[in-house]
Amino acid sequence: MRTNLDFSPLFRSSIGFERMLNALETASRAETVxxxxxxxxxxxxxxxxxxxxxxxxxxxxxxxxxxxxxxxxxxxxxxDSEDVQYLHRxxxxxxxxxxxxxxxxxxxxxxxxxxxxxxxxxxxxPEQLKPRQIEIATVQARPKAEPKPIEAGKHAA
CATH class of the missing domain: 2.60.40.790 (Immunoglobulin-like)
Structure with missing residues (x-):
């Protein structure tokens, strides 16, 4: 007795695995004669x-x-050689x-x-797909911004 598997729920919830799921679906249908x-x-x-x-x-x-x-x-x-007559092949x-x-x-x-x-x-x-080490650079602290003085003569309404 052979059970056919339904992979359609996996197609709905996975991204980028189409090739693997297609291979599983094909393998489940394959005859091994x-x-x-x-x-x-x-x-x-x-x-x-x-x-x-x-x-x-x-x-x-x-x-x-x-x-x-x-x-x-x-x-x-x-x-095949043309001049051979097979009784059983x-x-x-x-x-x-x-x-x-x-x-x-x-x-x-x-x-x-x-x-x-x-x-x-x-x-x-390929090199671009191999894991690579990312170097962590030291970042210098930015100088703090000086507060701007409030200009005299301008008042908030």
Missing amino acids: DNWPPYDIVKTGDDEYRIAMAVAGFSREELAITQEQNMLIVSGQKT GIAARFQRQFELADHVKVVDAGLVNGLLTIGLKHEM
């Missing part, structure tokens, strides 16, 4: 991650890794796997060794 190719996501440091994906049978030329804004797309397409000839990335996560490297595709990711916070 597509489980090939198998993969691992590992946190290797404070701001570093690695995706390891088993892509046995695919060569480097048949794989593509694309990063579009906050989406990482890994795809593979085998080149159970080995995948193509795939596409998508990973949603947080803001400022960049792909730093990728490698293919023994059928294992490894993609290195790093969360690189």
